[in-house]
Amino acid sequence: MNTYTLAGVRHCYEDRCVVAVEEMEVKEGEILAIVGPSGAGKSTLLRLLNFLEHPTNGRIIHEGLPVGAEVPLEVRRRVTTVFQHPVLLRRSVSSNLRFGLKLRGERPSETEIQTWLDALGLADLSDAPARTLSAGEAQRVALARALILGPSALLLDEPTANLDPYNVGLIEDMIRRINTEQTTTIVLVTHNIFQARRLADRTGLMIGGELIEVAATEKFFSSPDDHRTAAFVRGDLVY
Amino acid sequence: MDTLAEALVNALKLLRDMDPALLETVGLTLQVTGAALVIALIIGIPTGAAIGLSPGVRGAGFLIPLIYTGMGLPPVAVGLFVYLLLSNQGPLGGLDWLFTPTGMVLAQTIIAFPLVVGLTMAAVRGVDAQLPVQLRALGATRRQTALTTLVEARMGVTAAVVAAFGSIISEVGAVMLVGGNIEGRTRVLTTAIVLETRKGNFALALALGLILLALAFVANFAFYRLQVRRGGGS
Amino acid sequence: MRNRLVLLIVVALAAAACRSGSNDPDVLRLATTTSTADSGLLEALLPGFESQYNARVDVIAVGTGQALSLGEAGDADVVLVHARDREDVFVAEGHGTFRSDVMYNDFVLVGPIADPAGVLGMSLAADALNAIAAAEAPFASRGDDSGTHTKELGLWEAAGVVPDPTKIWYQSLGQGMGATLQFANETGSYTLTDRGTFLAQRATLSALDVMVGGTTIDENADPALLNPYGVIPVNPDKGGVNVHLAEQFVDWLTSVDVQRQIGEYGIGTFGQPLFYPDSEPWKNR
Structure with missing residues (x-):
């Protein structure tokens, strides 16, 4: 069963459509990367997948069930997003980690918190005020805060943009690990084609709100069907 | 200056003797202002949060200037309005609230409400615009989003509480008109100060003023401790 | 910028000086x-x-x-x-x-037209106050240490009554004459007022009438109500x-x-x- 199936999905403001995807599939347990130039509608697509916005037209089927205007809470809570700029709460690192579960009326054990802090190299920062962290640390807290929820789908919106190579490495390792160990479906939006190549099973190109081509990552980079994909991976597509 | 020194001594004496009339006045002041503050907070904070969290709300161009105007309502004008409302000839004359503490609470609630709404709205708008989206993405309901945003905006929300409290505990225009300054029933600290001044008892009036100031300080100290504790130290 | 500011201050001070x-x-x-x-x-x-x-x-x-x-x-x-x-x-x-x-001029005792204490037409204010206290009919006192308040206290003394603000019928307001008259009008209370203020505000005091003191100073039979x-x-x-x-x-x-x-x-x-x-x-x- 697909995690997502999209058919004729459009998201428009007044006269301009920022997303116009005729069809798209996100397969269970895969890492799908969406690349494309800035303003292509990639972030809006993720917001639609996280049910933060509702498409103007079209249908989104999530785990076999069509999603209407009112998304049931338990459906919405199976998905979460890590954004490019993490917004942490003015609390300690560990209570940021607890936050999502607290919303669900659950209390994680101390060892669970500690496990996630260790996994992301945050063990010493448990009690630090979250707002005092560096950008890389903050993004790792945001990732841990999302992963502790055990989502069936994890949406990543430029998660490593502007981070140093050390932090990029830590975060990419963790993405790979949870994908293989917990079979979490991952949709990764990035403008960095090398990151897509390193992580994704399949990669898609988005331009002007449309999904131009989706292919297995190897094929996407070596022998794409569309000439625009070829131009983009060569770095010739200038916008 | 003699009057000032005398006032200080007087204030201490009044406090030491626990003058029953004074205690009654202080008690009523806290009751009326406290009740008005609680009511204004209960309806004002959710209203302010709702407006702050929906930036494109219809009619905001008119609503927000209206709230800002309300934040500067002259107490005496509110008092007059409530007086006419509650007067025998007024639409709510049947309630018999004129010259009662209940009427005073109504007037002070009207004064405090726009302050709470306006400052809560500003506080909520002051937090990172991406916060509500992030909270929703983590699975928060609308209610949880609003509550968490308010906690994040706690500095500003505390400012709303403090400003509302300060404006009503120190106002005299509305409680004088609506309460009538009846000894033992509707006399509060500010109206007592006006009265003692008019009687020429400047020292006593000043002593009452000092007590009012002390009350305000104690209350603000409590609000601040509450804010710090809710925020886990930051 | 700074010079202009200095100039502005000088002009403002000069203007203030001219006024005096x-x-x-x-x-x-x-x-x-x-x-x-x-x-x-x-x-x-x-x-x-x-x-x-x-x-x-x-x-x-x-x-x-x-x-x-x-x-x-x-x-x-x-x-x-x-x-x-x-x-x-x-x-x-x-x-x-x-x-x-x-x-x-003179003081008059005014009260609600219904006159629950039955004092209308009494010639002495002290007698009327006695009746009001006996009936525990609402009475509004200026309570502000004013001349009128001082006069009222003197009249209670003459009536042999010690008014007690903790009693529900005796309301000590600590307000001016106008506000006290409005209060009496709203609550159906008796009050002592100088005739001038009562006449000046009469149009808005539909529930009140003169109880003791008559319609003019010549009809006022109580010398204690004189107000020098x-x-x-x-x-x-x-x-x-x-x-x-x-x-x-x-x-x-x-x-x-x-x-x-x-x-x-x-x-x-x-x-x-x-x-x-x-x-x-x-x-x-």
């Missing part, structure tokens, strides 16, 4: 009761004094208690009040130099007191011409005078 030039009128600070100010009497009289003496009169209209305190502190040059006993104490203690009679006003120049040893102008003001206020104006004030509007002239020069004219 030597051609400016002498200033007299008159502390008086709300009843004389609210009745409009001072507004009608004072322009005559101001032009005759090239003076400006700053009227501070407060309760009798505060008016006397202002004089005591040297914050006023002359006081015009109505609480005879306290005026005598004020002079005896050396805060004022001498007291002169100016005028009088006195004027006292503040003792110059307070410092900063304009005693010369204060004494000129007393001479002017008690002069036959001004006394005549006092006696005529209000006839056109209320059909009867609000104040009756009472100065020595007037009585000896």
